Amino acid sequence: MDAARLNAERRVPDSVIDRIDRLKAELGDRPTDDFGFDPESIKPIAPALHWLYRHYFRVEASGLQGLPTGRVLFISNHSGQIPLDGMMIGCALLFEGAPPRAVRSMVERWVPTLPFVSTFFARLGQVLGTPENCRTLLEQGHPILVFPEGVRGINKTYDKAYELQAFGHGFMRLALETRTPIVPVAVVGAEEQYPALWNARPLARALGLPAAPVTPLFPLLGPLGLLPLPVKYRIRFGEPLWFDGDPHDDEARLGDKVSVVRDAIDAMLQEGLENRGHVFW
């Protein structure tokens, strides 16, 4: 092990390193799993992740006890312009989950075309978002994180904060097909990290970005305005839900099942909002 890595590891508690080692041990002597995930690759960025999790966003995670082991679909609300919510959910499951788990999430189709980024994401367990890949992962017993609101959720402006957008139905089809439990997840706090006042759509189109949010601090403060506000994250994992039925049912009937999940997340969100004292602490 090189000196830089050793040094990096000292800046995180031993327990975090132990947890990563446990994930690595599950691979046996293979360098990565079938998708290119290597838990060892988390170690160099673990100090940064840990600092964000503990000190910047001061994440409060609840409901981690009694989560199903093996395959599971974590379904969460999506907010905050950049997917730090996904990163923090992943951290919660890795740092505090019992046993530690490496949740897999899905990346866009252009990611594999990018040098370095494609490899970096793959080593951290991110997988190209196709139904086949989800199915394979679930069949192999991995947990998957899905944001069924997609860009509709993450890029919404602040006037729609904590309003769940339309859910895609793909996750439900997968859950029914592979008989996978669904754990609803509610993230409170991420909405305020970049409160977008306006989405400059023409600019986003010109730059080829999914959105160009204007926040109270960006672009006013220049690059400094790009820093997410140090909001407090509250992540609540709900009771697992089991569904039965035909995965190829018509959309309306799938929609009914999706609504059950959506309502569960909404209820947890509203409860979380009522109970939080302040956005920043």
Place this chain on the structure above:
Amino acid sequence: MRIAVTGMTGRFGRLLAQALHRKYALVGIDRRAWTTRPVDVEMHQVDIRRQRCEDVFRGGGFDAVVHLNVMHDPRASSEEHHTFNIRGTTRVMDYCVRHRIPKLVLLSSANVYGPRPENPQFLTEDAPLMGGTRFSEIRDLIALDMCGQSFFWKHPDVETIILRPVHILGAVKNAPSNYLRLEKIPRLAGFDPMIQVVHELDVVRAIEAALLPGVRGVFNVAGCEPVPLSDLIRRTGAEIIDFPHFLAEPVLEQLWRMRLTSFPAPEVDHLRYVCMVDDAPFRERTGYAPAHDLDRTMAHLALSRLAELR
């Protein structure tokens, strides 16, 4: 069991003959001679496209045909390539029908799916054959694969099997083996796709498994567990040289034109995107399992490299 093997004089054909000649009565058909073949292997030196070839099939009494007579030389003219591969294959199919040969095994490749950014991690047999979109030289193989598929419908009485193995490694001369035999191995900076390779003898075993009566259809054949490309290269002990991906293709194209490389430029996509297969149907149907793990496969490749140096 009496088996006709077309293209037996090729490297893979010889390997197959040496592995199976004690178990089966093998009859080789090739336009090239093979003087050092095992004594119990019958050999007919004839071009598969010639009328004269039919005589071999007419009196042959074959129980199966393994069709390996497929040219993979990227330097050959596309016309030569096409007539040799497609005309040759359709001839063999005709012979099977006319002389009531109950079984035909065709060797295609997982490359017919093509390495593409949008590929799922494991392609199944019903995935579209998109290999030709960037790499036109593989269109022959796709056409051959398609020929086989339409042959299923037209002649259900012949049990036809199309095998699509992943990158074959060993003493064979193909792009992946040649690539991993290099002393300094070029790679695309920042790309490290997962790769599946299969030992050449495991492909022979897959062909043998396909000879089981009742087996028919299209099957992927995966070998060892997938590993990142970098791990595969590390196991060869070669030095890695990283090239920016946007330079690699134009440079390789120039080298190709100047005949300084044997790698066609569009093949660099294999160093960039994933092209792996799920072979569960073949394993379930035939009980096939590869006998060589990655360590043995890479050791075998290293031996073939030494043999070449000598």
